Amino acid sequence: MAKLPNDYDWRRSQGHIFLLRLFTSPRIIDIVNEPRYEYKYLNESVSKAFDRLLRDGALEVCSLSEKLGYVYKVTDLRAKLKAHGKKTGGSKDELIQQLLQLEYSKLSMEMDAYQVYKCSTGGKLIFERYEQEKDAALALAKKIIYESLIKLEIIQARKTYAEYLKIWEPSQANYDSDYQFSNLRRMLEKSPKRLAEKYDKQSLRKLQAAAAMDLFWRDEPGWRWLSDDLGLEAEEIEQSMQLTKRYQKYLDLIEEWSFQQNEIRFGQDNPNVCDNCRRLEGVKLDKKKALEWPFEGCTNPTGCLPLRSYELQRGEEFEREDAELPDEGEEENDNSEEVRASLPQSLAVDYFNLLRQLKYMLDDGLITAEEYQAKKADILSRI
Numbered sequence: 001m002a003k004l005p006n007d008y009d010w011r012r013s014q015g016h017i018f019l020l021r022l023f024t025s026p027r028i029i030d031i032v033n034e035p036r037y038e039y040k041y042l043n044e045s046v047s048k049a050f051d052r053l054l055r056d057g058a059l060e061v062c063s064l065s066e067k068l069g070y071v072y073k074v075t076d077l078r079a080k081l082k083a084h085g086k087k088t089g090g091s092k093d094e095l096i097q098q099l100l101q102l103e104y105s106k107l108s109m110e111m112d113a114y115q116v117y118k119c120s121t122g123g124k125l126i127f128e129r130y131e132q133e134k135d136a137a138l139a140l141a142k143k144i145i146y147e148s149l150i151k152l153e154i155i156q157a158r159k160t161y162a163e164y165l166k167i168w169e170p171s172q173a174n175y176d177s178d179y180q181f182s183n184l185r186r187m188l189e190k191s192p193k194r195l196a197e198k199y200d201k202q203s204l205r206k207l208q209a210a211a212a213m214d215l216f217w218r219d220e221p222g223w224r225w226l227s228d229d230l231g232l233e234a235e236e237i238e239q240s241m242q243l244t245k246r247y248q249k250y251l252d253l254i255e256e257w258s259f260q261q262n263e264i265r266f267g268q269d270n271p272n273v274c275d276n277c278r279r280l281e282g283v284k285l286d287k288k289k290a291l292e293w294p295f296e297g298c299t300n301p302t303g304c305l306p307l308r309s310y311e312l313q314r315g316e317e318f319e320r321e322d323a324e325l326p327d328e329g330e331e332e333n334d335n336s337e338e339v340r341a342s343l344p345q346s347l348a349v350d351y352f353n354l355l356r357q358l359k360y361m362l363d364d365g366l367i368t369a370e371e372y373q374a375k376k377a378d379i380l381s382r383i
Ligand SMILES: [Zn+2]
Pocket: 273, 274, 275, 276, 277, 278, 294, 297, 298, 299, 300, 303, 304
């Protein structure tokens, strides 16, 4: 572990702020021995970080009555007072004060065994300021990225994103990958004809930029940027956004067609298909002619999206491919090599396609970003 300088400014360190917040109310020092994911971002040992917070006055030793309040429950305090033949009414603090008058030195010695700390008033200000600065940095990063995307300044957008993550969310920094942004340029450049006819060029750009925002922040509802900017009804924006995003899925689909399927399939009993598109079920499309979407005559405001191969074969086929990759941390059993060797050639893993399918699952919210990263790393390690 790299050694941090003594005057290191921990006030912007995700890990240190996390550690400090553990002590919002009095806690015993043992808490720092519990393993926590966030400690990874301390960049020093937990005890060093703890000493640093203490030295800078963000943490402080609790007073005797605070220690008593931490160690004893109200019922314990009442029992003690009762043993002295005293009244047992009042708040916890009052009970403690009463007890201290009766047996100060005994309690004082007893409490020596407990190292109880709490976040100081100054410490609380530090993490409150951290949260405010982080919120402001996030809002600013989003604004810069949105504006960069409108101008097609992709490098600037990604740079801003990487810098924000590096400082404020190092635990998320590995999500900034080329793979994550592989669709970015296309999202900014291609949009369905239906929208191109409806909006002027600048408004369309904004719409595309807003739709692309969720490649950066998945919980970012892009329409928020647009209602301010375009002065349109939320409902209309939402619909156009949906159409934009689904168009991207459609483009993914027809890329996939070159080696997976080349006919339109909505699947049986799919209620999201309009009558016009329903007639296209099973129609083979030449990839070059397939670019027009929503399909001609489609009455669905967000377009009818054909199913992808993995959605069609969801269940057995897909499960089987997936089952070849053992879960993370799970040890492969001895005969797994044998099993793999005996698989027919047609089932040999198409890694590229597997990665695409994984990305679709992420886009559809079927798996979390974390699961996606883990699985992706797993797949890549096998190529
Ligand atoms: Zn339709």
